[in-house]
Amino acid sequence: MKISRHIKENAKQNGSGSKGYESYFRTVIIQQGSHNLILNQGNGFLDELIISVRGGKGGDGCVAFHREKFVPNGPPSGGNGGRGGDVYILPTSELSSLSTVAKRVRGDPGGNGQGTWQNGKNGSPFIIRVPLGTVVREIPRGDPRRAKDEWEAEEEALEGLDAGEKQAKMRDKRWMHYPRYMNSNVEKDIFKEAEEALYKQERERRYGRRKRELQSPIFLDLDKVEEVAPDPNAPLGMPRKDNFGHLVASGGQGGMGNPHFQTQENRAPKWATRGHEGERITLSLELKLLADIGLVGMPNAGKSTLLRAVTGGRAKTEVAGYAFTTLNPVVGVVRMANDGTFEGSLSNQHIHEETSIEDALERQKMEDGEMAYAPTRNQTGGSGDNEHRTGHRFDLIENFRFTIADNPGLIAQASENVGLGHSFLRSMERSLALVYVVDFSAPAPWDELAVLRGELEQYQPQMSHKARMVIANKSDLLAGDGNPAAIEEARAKLKRLEDYVHSEMKVVDRNGAILQLDVVPVSAKFSQNIKKVVGLMKAYVEDARSSEAIV
Ligand SMILES: Nc1nc2c(ncn2[C@@H]2O[C@H](COP(=O)(O)OP(=O)(O)OP(=O)(O)O)[C@@H](O)[C@H]2O)c(=O)[nH]1
Numbered sequence: 265m266k267i268s269r270h271i272k273e274n275a276k277q278n279g280s281g282s283k284g285y286e287s288y289f290r291t292v293i294i295q296q297g298s299h300n301l302i303l304n305q306g307n308g309f310l311d312e313l314i315i316s317v318r319g320g321k322g323g324d325g326c327v328a329f330h331r332e333k334f335v336p337n338g339p340p341s342g343g344n345g346g347r348g349g350d351v352y353i354l355p356t357s358e359l360s361s362l363s364t365v366a367k368r369v370r371g372d373p374g375g376n377g378q379g380t381w382q383n384g385k386n387g388s389p390f391i392i393r394v395p396l397g398t399v400v401r402e403i404p405r406g407d408p409r410r411a412k413d414e415w416e417a418e419e420e421a422l423e424g425l426d427a428g429e430k431q432a433k434m435r436d437k438r439w440m441h442y443p444r445y446m447n448s449n450v451e452k453d454i455f456k457e458a459e460e461a462l463y464k465q466e467r468e469r470r471y472g473r474r475k476r477e478l479q480s481p482i483f484l485d486l487d488k489v490e491e492v493a494p495d496p497n498a499p500l501g502m503p504r505k506d507n508f509g510h511l512v513a514s515g516g517q518g519g520m521g522n523p524h525f526q527t528q529e530n531r532a533p534k535w536a537t538r539g540h541e542g543e544r545i546t547l548s549l550e551l552k553l554l555a556d557i558g559l560v561g562m563p564n565a566g567k568s569t570l571l572r573a574v575t576g577g578r579a580k581t582e583v584a585g586y587a588f589t590t591l592n593p594v595v596g597v598v599r600m601a602n603d604g605t606f607e608g609s610l611s612n613q614h615i616h617e618e619t620s621i622e623d624a625l626e627r628q629k630m631e632d633g634e635m636a637y638a639p640t641r642n643q644t645g646g647s648g649d650n651e652h653r654t655g656h657r658f659d660l661i662e663n664f665r666f667t668i669a670d671n672p673g674l675i676a677q678a679s680e681n682v683g684l685g686h687s688f689l690r691s692m693e694r695s696l697a698l699v700y701v702v703d704f705s706a707p708a709p710w711d712e713l714a715v716l717r718g719e720l721e722q723y724q725p726q727m728s729h730k731a732r733m734v735i736a737n738k739s740d741l742l743a744g745d746g747n748p749a750a751i752e753e754a755r756a757k758l759k760r761l762e763d764y765v766h767s768e769m770k771v772v773d774r775n776g777a778i779l780q781l782d783v784v785p786v787s788a789k790f791s792q793n794i795k796k797v798v799g800l801m802k803a804y805v806e807d808a809r810s811s812e813a814i815v
């Protein structure tokens with residue numbers, strides 16, 4: 265009784281019993297999609313993020329007059345405000361998730377000007393560091409997720425005020441006055457002219473900003489490490505680098521000190537301008553998934569089952585007999601030994617059932633108390649012929665590792681947002697190779713291939729050339745109960761599929777060579793022929809990695 269309670273508690277903590285415990289340490293599962301926060305077996309994982317960014321506010325100009333012995337009315341001497349700090353985005357290979365990116369970024373403000381012509385210091389640049397593979401987009405006007413820009417925020421603050429109050433508030437935000445001179449200043453024509461000029465500049469700036477937003481909204485696809493060129497002229501003690509990344513929000517200009525407003529008629533201007541607000545912008549950041557191999561197939565073809573088979577059941581991805589079970593890409597890791605076997609290939613769990621069935625079985629086992637006396641991994645994983653079972657001993661013989669992404673099903677017209685659309689294909693842009701998975705028990709599996717390839721091309725021209733293999737899944741359904749006629753029929757069907765692939769599905773690799781796709785009949789559910797699939801995948805990954813290294 266006591267033991268079974270202990271196991272239940274353990275199971276609760278670790279997912280589902282001993283299997284959950286194992287995968288807690290062994291499996292890297294990354295999900296990507298519309299969710300903001302996805303739990304990765306206990307580690308928070310962010311893959312999409314909206315951030316609001318503001319450039320630093322400019323420092324205020326200063327109203328001051330020079331004071332010196334025997335100079336009764338010194339000249340205006342207020343310094344200008346410093347520029348607000350700019351905000352940049354820089355991709356770095358040191359990060360692997362967006363979880364460290366702040367949601368609100370405020371640039372460093374510029375310093376205020378001071379008397380004796382002292383200008384304020386400029387705000388330092390701020391760098392938002394994001395992982396490689398981040399896509400940055402500006403959220404357009406009209407989208408509810410977008411934060412107000414500096415002008416809209418002011419308009420909102422002025423709402424409901426009468427004209428006089430509005431004018432006073434707007435002036436207060438823009439002007440500094442010499443103590444007790446505000447009322448007399450605003451009466452002066454020369455001040456009104458200066459104010460008019462200021463508003464004109466502001467309108468131009470605003471117009472420029474809107475035009476930029478419409479014509480070239482920020483879009484950055486940060487796939488590569490940015491070169492940080494050393495700056496030979498940097499002063500000693502300062503970092504000798506001059507690349508901050510991509511500017512996304514500039515800091516506001518500093519205000520003008522009162523000497524700026526000095527003219528023949530007005531020798532002692534008693535006003536100065538305040539610093540401008542920094543640019544405000546809302547960005548969406550999205551991290552493209554990185555997996556070496558991407559699985560592409562129609563709903564229900566068995567992609568998720570296949571991922572579970574090649575990872576020895578460690579990848580936690582849902583399998584069910586209906587379309588669109590998988591809603592977000594899921595990445596699993598395949599670990600291989602030098603003899604071509606992979607972790608989990610000899611696991612006692614050869615059949616990858618639908619997840620709900622497996623969960624029920626496990627629950628049943630636990631309730632029956634079977635788990636209590638089951639041998640532990642250490643007890644079972646020790647002997648020589650068991651070394652490809654999942655377990656820590658695999659570390660000793662592992663010599664190759666790659667990742668596979670299980671994706672949602674793709675269907676015809678996905679590009680027109682039918683089904684789940686195909687936005688998740690973005691996560692496959694960075695895959696080294698793609699693998700088609702078709703349901704071989706369907707009447708015409710070759711038709712599926714044409715649709716899949718069409719959708720890939722629709723999404724991104726040339727993308728289908730990353731395909732390397734066609735997996736004819738569910739082959740177990742064809743062989744029937746082993747009668748010769750059924751087997752003969754299955755052979756003929758496989759031949760027909762191969763002929764189709766070889767004549768219609770050729771691809772051109774990076775070097776311009778024409779490649780034939782491999783066609784492999786498998787049964788993901790019963791782990792048949794999976795070793796061959798893993799071996800071929802390894803070859804594609806090795807090939808792509810080495811040619812990437814050369815380029
Ligand atoms: N007989 C048999 N059934 C299989 C095989 N592979 C998968 N299935 C079954 O096919 C159904 C769909 O499998 P999934 O792995 O969920 O398919 P999927 O391609 O991931 O589907 P979506 O996530 O909807 O795109 C499930 O009922 C599986 O048990 C196989 O090799 N043989």
Ligand SMILES: [Mg+2]
Nearest residue numbers: 567568589590
């Ligand atoms: Mg699936």
